[in-house]
Amino acid sequence: MLSATEKTLLAEIWARLTPVAEDIGSDALHRMFTTFPGSKVYFSHLDISPRSAHLLSHGKKIVLAIAEGAKDISQLTVTLAPLQTLHAYLLRIDPHNFKLFSHCVLVALAVHLGDDFTHVAHAAMDKYLSAFAAVLTEKYR
Amino acid sequence: MVEWTDQERTIISGIFASLDYDDIGPKSLSRCLIVYPWTQRYFGAFGNLYNAEAIKSNPNIAEHGKTVLHGLDRALKNMDNIKATYADLSVLHSEKLHVDPDNFKLLSDCLTIVIAAKMGSAFTAETQAAFQKFLAVVVSALGRQYH
Numbered sequence: 001m002l003s004a005t006e007k008t009l010l011a012e013i014w015a016r017l018t019p020v021a022e023d024i025g026s027d028a029l030h031r032m033f034t035t036f037p038g039s040k041v042y043f044s045h046l047d048i049s050p051r052s053a054h055l056l057s058h059g060k061k062i063v064l065a066i067a068e069g070a071k072d073i074s075q076l077t078v079t080l081a082p083l084q085t086l087h088a089y090l091l092r093i094d095p096h097n098f099k100l101f102s103h104c105v106l107v108a109l110a111v112h113l114g115d116d117f118t119h120v121a122h123a124a125m126d127k128y129l130s131a132f133a134a135v136l137t138e139k140y141r
Numbered sequence: 142m143v144e145w146t147d148q149e150r151t152i153i154s155g156i157f158a159s160l161d162y163d164d165i166g167p168k169s170l171s172r173c174l175i176v177y178p179w180t181q182r183y184f185g186a187f188g189n190l191y192n193a194e195a196i197k198s199n200p201n202i203a204e205h206g207k208t209v210l211h212g213l214d215r216a217l218k219n220m221d222n223i224k225a226t227y228a229d230l231s232v233l234h235s236e237k238l239h240v241d242p243d244n245f246k247l248l249s250d251c252l253t254i255v256i257a258a259k260m261g262s263a264f265t266a267e268t269q270a271a272f273q274k275f276l277a278v279v280v281s282a283l284g285r286q287y288h
Contacts, residue, residue: 027266034266035273050266103250107269110257117258119193123176 002131006124007073013121014067017112021067024108025059026051031104032097039097066105069132076135088139095140098133105129143278145220152271156256157217162210165259169252170206171196177247183240209248216279224282231286242284249276 017024030050033040046054069079110117174181175193187201196202219226234240257264
């Protein structure tokens with residue numbers, strides 16, 4: 001469960017990172033493709049080489065959605081409704097991959113924020129990303 | 142048997158060569174106990190784990206963090222037979238300590254993140270991949286003697 005303090009912290013962190021959404025997102029994706037090559041199967045139609053236009057724009061899209069959700073975490077199911085449908089009926093990404101991606105987001109944040117990625121931020125972020133992934137896969141079955 | 146490229150061996154030994162065990166060991170264990178509080182179940186005899194500040198300043202946890210991190214040295218020195226290297230430790234964690242093997246992954250994730258924060262952009266995607274492959278092999282070896 002996310003406390004009120006954690007929700008505020010998350011909204012703050014993601015608001016601060018929105019200007020570098022492209023960097024964080026593409027870094028997290030690149031880390032996932034490199035560490036867990038099985039995840040690349042969903043991107044065979046894109047150029048996912050480092051800093052490619054596709055990787056940057058896709059990374060940006062994902063991080064902006066995560067940041068948007070953080071503005072009002074209690075409304076995640078409402079905010080993510082269109083993305084729920086997309087992932088359930090069109091993309092059908094195996095849910096295991098969301099855990100892999102979330103982990104790589106945490107690593108990207110650690111690299112980017114260094115000491116500022118405190119244990120409080122880490123715990124809150126891990127919980128939020130788990131909740132985000134759970135909502136995203138709600139329509140799967 | 143696990144195949145390692147020369148590049149992977151270089152990356153992995155490089156990480157450990159510049160690792161501050163006394164800093165990273167305590168940090169990663171306490172980070173694991175804080176972010177995944179259920180892992181505290183194995184540390185009932187370690188004293189005050191009441192909150193994050195207590196965990197971070199607990200000398201028993203700090204000492205144990207160093208011990209665990211140095212435990213990885215065994216794999217580093219025996220990269221071509223990590224499975225056999227950890228057979229005894231696997232039995233220990235299963236029969237004596239009764240640690241859920243899923244928890245090894247939680248600690249390895251926290252270690253990855255703590256090192257990423259320390260190394261910054263030097264912790265490239267390729268570095269992360271090699272390091273996580275190493276940790277995955279260790280985690281698998283530690284879970285091998287559970288029956």
